[in-house]
Amino acid sequence: MKKYIVFTLMSLVTMALAAPVALAEEAAAAATTGVVDHSSIYSYVALGSGLGIGLAALGTGIGQGIAANGAVEGISRNPGASGKIMTTMIIGLAMIESLAIYALVVVLIMLFVNPYKIFAV
Amino acid sequence: MKEAPLLIHGLTLGSWHVPAFVVYTWLVMGLLIALSLAVRGSLKPIPGGLQNFVELFIGGLRDFTVNTMGPHGLDYFPLIGTAAFFILLSNLIGVIPGFESPTANLNTTAACALVVFTSTHIVGLKHHGFKYIKHFMGPVLWLAPMMFFIEIIGHIARPVSLSLRLFGNIKGEDLVVLILFLLVPWLIPSVMLGLAVFTSVVQTFVFCLLTMLYISGAMEHAH
Numbered sequence: 001m002k003k004y005i006v007f008t009l010m011s012l013v014t015m016a017l018a019a020p021v022a023l024a025e026e027a028a029a030a031a032t033t034g035v036v037d038h039s040s041i042y043s044y045v046a047l048g049s050g051l052g053i054g055l056a057a058l059g060t061g062i063g064q065g066i067a068a069n070g071a072v073e074g075i076s077r078n079p080g081a082s083g084k085i086m087t088t089m090i091i092g093l094a095m096i097e098s099l100a101i102y103a104l105v106v107v108l109i110m111l112f113v114n115p116y117k118i119f120a121v
Numbered sequence: 122m123k124e125a126p127l128l129i130h131g132l133t134l135g136s137w138h139v140p141a142f143v144v145y146t147w148l149v150m151g152l153l154i155a156l157s158l159a160v161r162g163s164l165k166p167i168p169g170g171l172q173n174f175v176e177l178f179i180g181g182l183r184d185f186t187v188n189t190m191g192p193h194g195l196d197y198f199p200l201i202g203t204a205a206f207f208i209l210l211s212n213l214i215g216v217i218p219g220f221e222s223p224t225a226n227l228n229t230t231a232a233c234a235l236v237v238f239t240s241t242h243i244v245g246l247k248h249h250g251f252k253y254i255k256h257f258m259g260p261v262l263w264l265a266p267m268m269f270f271i272e273i274i275g276h277i278a279r280p281v282s283l284s285l286r287l288f289g290n291i292k293g294e295d296l297v298v299l300i301l302f303l304l305v306p307w308l309i310p311s312v313m314l315g316l317a318v319f320t321s322v323v324q325t326f327v328f329c330l331l332t333m334l335y336i337s338g339a340m341e342h343a344h
Contacts, residue, residue: 090323090326091326091327091330094286094323094324094326094327097290098282098285098289101285101286101289101290101293102282102285102289104289105285105288105289108292108296
């Protein structure tokens with residue numbers, strides 16, 4: 001089981017790292033004619049954005065699921081305290097959500113501010 | 122990125138170019154001041170319409186402050202109440218088409234977070250004097266140099282996380298509604314606007330709760 005997981009992850013990483021190199025073939029061809037093509041950086045940007053926000057959503061989903069689990073169990077044991085338990089659950093969910101929001105801010109910076117344009121091949 | 126479809130893109134006062142979110146901040150300020158003056162002008166012992174509505178918010182906020190900070194937390198109630206009203210109205214005004222939330226910009230949220238950060242330290246210094254440094258020393262004296270470093274980093278992370286959390290949530294909601302509007306006009310974005318209202322209220326709540334926790338943490342005795 002572990003072998004399959006490791007194999008899948010390694011092949012994904014290899015494909016991810018090789019993708020911009022393959023796409024840079026076209027950039028190299030355009031560069032020989034004197035026109036500088038910076039488009040290869042954007043393949044890395046698109047890849048990074050998708051992976052970043054996807055992994056953040058994964059972690060947030062699991063964390064908030066555990067928080068909601070605790071809250072629902074607490075309410076089922078003691079229905080009278082449901083007001084306090086729900087307030088605490090909402091606070092906990094907002095704190096966990098904020099970690100995904102940090103990842104979203106980094107992705108927004110990558111996509112819209114484009115700080116890596118100057119390093120483009 | 123295309124121009125956002127706003128009502129006011131920005132003003133030019135002489136040689137100053139005032140960006141859109143500052144203009145909307147002025148709008149929020151104007152609305153809050155007008156509301157306060159309207160209620161203050163006609164205070165009655167048995168409250169009628171508008172006064173009743175505002176007292177609902179103030180009463181709820183007051184109970185929440187006393188629950189979280191204890192009775193001596195009411196000294197800081199004006200700061201928390203102002204933050205709550207400003208952030209709530211700023212978040213909600215972005216739901217209206219053509220308006221932009223001032224809090225959807227990192228400048229506004231960073232300003233709110235820095236005000237909270239300086240208040241925390243001023244409250245700590247006012248309560249403890251120079252002994253406030255003991256908050257940074259940790260439990261045991263010989264651990265002080267390392268604990269000092271760690272506590273400084275933790276304290277700097279507070280305004281960073283406060284501002285980024287509020288900015289990311291409100292800007293993210295904005296972008297989601299905008300992008301869904303480009304994909305499937307009129308139906309799905311209306312549902313997302315409901316989520317935007319919920320997120321606005323929850324983020325105000327979390328900001329005020331964290332402010333209260335930081336201030337009460339600065340007031341209490343060191344470990």
